[in-house]
Amino acid sequence: MAEKAVLILGGTSDIARATALAFAKRDWTVRLAGRAPPELQREADDISARTGRTVTIHQFDVLATGSFAAFADALPGLPDVVISVVGLLGDQARAETDPDHASEIMRSNYEGPALILSLFAERFRARGAGAIVGISSVAGDRGRGSNYVYGSAKAGFTAFLSGLRNRLAASGVHVMTVKPGFVRTRMTEHMKLPPIITATPEEVGEAVLAGLSRHKDVIYVRPIWLLVMLIIRMIPEPVFKRLKL
Amino acid sequence: MTAISGWGRYPIIDTELIGPRTTEAIVRATEQGDQAVARGNGRAYGDAAVGVRQTITMTHLNRMRAFDHATGQVTVEAGVLLSDLIAAFLPRGFFPYVVPGTSFITVGGAIAADVHGKNHHGEGGFGRYVETLLLALPTGEVVRASRKDHPDLLQATIGGMGLTGSILEATIQLRRVETGWIRQRTMVANNLAAAIAALDGNESVTYSVAWIDCLAKGASLGRSLIFLGEHAASNQLDERQFANRFPLRKPPLSVPIDMPSFALNHWSVAAFNELYFRAGARKAGSSILVPAAPYFFPLDALGNWNRIYGRRGFVQHQCVLPAKNAEAALADMLGRIARRGGSSFLAVLKKLGEASGGLSFPMPGYTLALDFPIGRDLFSFLDELDVLVVKAGGRLYLAKDARQSRATFDAGYADLSGFRDVRRTIDPTGKIKSRLAARLGI
Numbered sequence A: 001m002a003e004k005a006v007l008i009l010g011g012t013s014d015i016a017r018a019t020a021l022a023f024a025k026r027d028w029t030v031r032l033a034g035r036a037p038p039e040l041q042r043e044a045d046d047i048s049a050r051t052g053r054t055v056t057i058h059q060f061d062v063l064a065t066g067s068f069a070a071f072a073d074a075l076p077g078l079p080d081v082v083i084s085v086v087g088l089l090g091d092q093a094r095a096e097t098d099p100d101h102a103s104e105i106m107r108s109n110y111e112g113p114a115l116i117l118s119l120f121a122e123r124f125r126a127r128g129a130g131a132i133v134g135i136s137s138v139a140g141d142r143g144r145g146s147n148y149v150y151g152s153a154k155a156g157f158t159a160f161l162s163g164l165r166n167r168l169a170a171s172g173v174h175v176m177t178v179k180p181g182f183v184r185t186r187m188t189e190h191m192k193l194p195p196i197i198t199a200t201p202e203e204v205g206e207a208v209l210a211g212l213s214r215h216k217d218v219i220y221v222r223p224i225w226l227l228v229m230l231i232i233r234m235i236p237e238p239v240f241k242r243l244k245l
Numbered sequence B: 001m002t003a004i005s006g007w008g009r010y011p012i013i014d015t016e017l018i019g020p021r022t023t024e025a026i027v028r029a030t031e032q033g034d035q036a037v038a039r040g041n042g043r044a045y046g047d048a049a050v051g052v053r054q055t056i057t058m059t060h061l062n063r064m065r066a067f068d069h070a071t072g073q074v075t076v077e078a079g080v081l082l083s084d085l086i087a088a089f090l091p092r093g094f095f096p097y098v099v100p101g102t103s104f105i106t107v108g109g110a111i112a113a114d115v116h117g118k119n120h121h122g123e124g125g126f127g128r129y130v131e132t133l134l135l136a137l138p139t140g141e142v143v144r145a146s147r148k149d150h151p152d153l154l155q156a157t158i159g160g161m162g163l164t165g166s167i168l169e170a171t172i173q174l175r176r177v178e179t180g181w182i183r184q185r186t187m188v189a190n191n192l193a194a195a196i197a198a199l200d201g202n203e204s205v206t207y208s209v210a211w212i213d214c215l216a217k218g219a220s221l222g223r224s225l226i227f228l229g230e231h232a233a234s235n236q237l238d239e240r241q242f243a244n245r246f247p248l249r250k251p252p253l254s255v256p257i258d259m260p261s262f263a264l265n266h267w268s269v270a271a272f273n274e275l276y277f278r279a280g281a282r283k284a285g286s287s288i289l290v291p292a293a294p295y296f297f298p299l300d301a302l303g304n305w306n307r308i309y310g311r312r313g314f315v316q317h318q319c320v321l322p323a324k325n326a327e328a329a330l331a332d333m334l335g336r337i338a339r340r341g342g343s344s345f346l347a348v349l350k351k352l353g354e355a356s357g358g359l360s361f362p363m364p365g366y367t368l369a370l371d372f373p374i375g376r377d378l379f380s381f382l383d384e385l386d387v388l389v390v391k392a393g394g395r396l397y398l399a400k401d402a403r404q405s406r407a408t409f410d411a412g413y414a415d416l417s418g419f420r421d422v423r424r425t426i427d428p429t430g431k432i433k434s435r436l437a438a439r440l441g442i
């Protein structure tokens, strides 16, 4: 049997790196896609030196929706698993007054990831097998004043994945939503994050693999986030709107 | 400004901590260095990895570049940890030629301190297995140094304590091993002379180290357990071991809070020593098989064990003494330590082989390493030990040092003219300066 292949979109991120290593260690072929080939090459070399597995790199821009079909056609084959790690935190304050920036955040977190995963979902459905993983965020569980442009885009992505899962439930295609909670990465390097609810990228990678093997629908990397978000969602809106969050 | 220290948590110093994410950013930081020095994983005990004004952290530079299975050579960025190398390559039958007592050090730190392992007497230091280096100079240049190209720069950078620039990448030779197990034999030495004789008598054994009971006095002064080791071959494993031919270790537990300083007083150390000595003596003679990680890195399973020494921190005193004067000087030092009743948690004696020059520590002879919690008369006591080291023609290991005097340093590292020439050429305006270099006038 040929080696299984995982395609990771957003291959330069810390979460992608850890996830790719987790797959490669279990003898998967890894395909890394992203918009910065030299950085992708550095990650690919690292993963293949560490694990001895095959790692290929592929040029991909999540904003260039018109090129998605050609991108998928140019891959060495249809992968078994596709994971979208792509995301853009952006600058909330700027997004409040700069519609172009707001649109970039919305498109990078929702439109682009949703469309590319939907394209693979369709091909997986035709084949009758495959798994789709979307890295969304707890920020999409409730809009907050400090990051609602990002949060609303993640909310859209989460809803899209949920609908896709529902539609494909009987088709043999597994769709999994990942809500990592806080993760110590380049994105959050300058933030002070509470250690007990902050995961490492390696934990995210292992959680993705575990979730796939158990056919999970939605996973929170640290289970405590389920509780945190339950409480946050229960706060009545008249109270919530006055909180500094 | 960020307050940082070495592994001994003394001294704690304010520095501008720079954490570049890419090679290009390190090159720029080195070129724009303002009394800066590179820092690996901070396992040097004292002030070697702290810049006078700036400290450039290399730990983001932790990608492997290439591995050649046929030659066993691996090219890695300088912030890759030895523990990563072992996790990646031991399962494929390769192990670093030289490993120190912890695996949580970077390849850059291993080169910069030319670290030695339990095999230095026969196989030399980490620097011997460096094929090429990519080095960022304060001039903004990036130079590839090997034994063919820029050999003087390679030579000065091995053991150069970060003072010749920032190591970006290195190609190193790994050792082929059939298994990840070590065949260990323990011998008991009832005094110092016996310990030295045991190390001398087992020169041909790959790994050897003596663990000295520092509290033993009189006729037992220097009583030791000698641990000898060889990489085990496949046919020396039993079935169960063979099924787990390359055992790897789980991530460490960590010591979460500072222990009170009295946790390591005289009595706790005496009890520890007594137990250890008996347990070792019982196993003596026959060979046992142990996985490589606990054999080489017994303390790594404990995580931040440096916190055991409490908030005040500790220092390590590690000297090397030329063979011909070693026994007398060691007896004098150990006698004083026993009389002081000082609680040296670890006392390790190793035999070292050929020197490699520059600031590199090893020289043919014996090296003794002792840990001391900071307190009482400690620094004046260590000055006394230094006098003995200098008189015997020895020197102190810079990667462990936080307090030696310039006189002790100058006596121990007498021939630095070549090293200083290289420094003058690559860093004419003095952009690189660690606290150690400032303290010792390097």
Ligand SMILES: Cc1cc2nc3c(=O)[nH]c(=O)nc-3n(C[C@H](O)[C@H](O)[C@H](O)COP(=O)(O)OP(=O)(O)OC[C@H]3O[C@@H](n4cnc5c(N)ncnc54)[C@H](O)[C@@H]3O)c2cc1C
Pocket (backbone or CB within 6 Å): B007, B037, B038, B039, B040, B041, B042, B043, B044, B045, B048, B049, B050, B058, B078, B079, B099, B100, B101, B102, B104, B105, B106, B107, B108, B109, B110, B112, B113, B114, B115, B116, B117, B160, B161, B162, B163, B165, B166, B167, B168, B299, B399, B400, B434
């Ligand atoms: C438990 C324990 C056991 C040890 N056992 C041994 C032993 O058996 N043998 C031995 O030799 N040592 C031993 N050491 C010391 C340790 O191996 C060295 O101090 C080593 O240099 C630490 O590497 P690091 O990555 O933590 O570097 P750091 O401690 O951060 O830095 C050490 C030196 O290397 C320089 N440096 C680091 N990275 C770079 C780079 N990329 N470019 C240029 N310069 C750089 C720094 O400027 C500094 O001078 C031990 C230390 C501990 C904590």
Ligand SMILES: NC(=O)c1ccc[n+]([C@@H]2O[C@H](COP(=O)([O-])OP(=O)(O)OC[C@H]3O[C@@H](n4cnc5c(N)ncnc54)[C@H](OP(=O)(O)O)[C@@H]3O)[C@@H](O)[C@H]2O)c1
Pocket (backbone or CB within 6 Å): A009, A010, A011, A012, A013, A014, A015, A016, A034, A035, A036, A060, A061, A062, A063, A085, A086, A087, A088, A089, A108, A135, A136, A137, A138, A179, A180, A181, A182, A183, A184, A185, A186, A187, A188
């Ligand atoms: N860190 C956290 O606490 C946290 C929490 C919850 C969810 N997440 C999510 O986890 C994912 C990874 O985040 P991270 O923390 O690892 O941050 P990151 O390093 O900023 O990762 C974002 C990734 O998306 C890529 N990307 C952005 N715009 C792109 C575009 N137009 N085309 C192609 N790729 C693009 C980036 O590539 P470039 O290198 O080219 O920029 C990068 O690989 C994101 O979806 C994020 O929203 C993170």
